[in-house]
Amino acid sequence: MEYFSELGHIGLFLASFLAATILPLSSEIVLSALLLSGLSPTTLVIIATTGNVLGSLTNYALGYWASLVVVKKWLRMSESDFLRAEQRFIKYGMLSLCFAWVPIIGDPLTVMAGVLRVRLQWFLILVTAGKLLRYVGISYMVLQVN
Numbered sequence: 001m002e003y004f005s006e007l008g009h010i011g012l013f014l015a016s017f018l019a020a021t022i023l024p025l026s027s028e029i030v031l032s033a034l035l036l037s038g039l040s041p042t043t044l045v046i047i048a049t050t051g052n053v054l055g056s057l058t059n060y061a062l063g064y065w066a067s068l069v070v071v072k073k074w075l076r077m078s079e080s081d082f083l084r085a086e087q088r089f090i091k092y093g094m095l096s097l098c099f100a101w102v103p104i105i106g107d108p109l110t111v112m113a114g115v116l117r118v119r120l121q122w123f124l125i126l127v128t129a130g131k132l133l134r135y136v137g138i139s140y141m142v143l144q145v146n
Helices: 002-019 027-036 041-065 068-075 079-092 094-099 106-115 120-145
Strands: none
Touching: 002 027, 002 041, 027 041, 027 120, 041 068, 041 106, 041 120, 068 079, 068 106, 079 094, 079 106, 094 106, 094 120, 106 120
């Protein structure tokens, strides 16, 4: 059981990290399976949140350090798409980072935060809060249905 637990934790971390990048992965499935296996929900939520926030931090770093040409290519964004995303981020402000977990819009949000040089401490607080609440909610739903 301990070996399974260790592999499960590593797998959840990797799935959560990669799901926060542009790769089309779902950490929710891995989290749900591990919750149903009887592993500690608290530990699983912490691992999933940590991996997912670090994946978003990777996006932030790309936006912060890469050229706009690289960012646009990586996100497959046209100039007009990029400008719309930038205007949306400016319009809704930093609190939009609480929704960095939302599919399709989350990755561009975290990259745009890097491009716009959002202060790292605010980025981490807001992204972590949103992702933590999401994983807590998923865990609650999975454990209630079971």
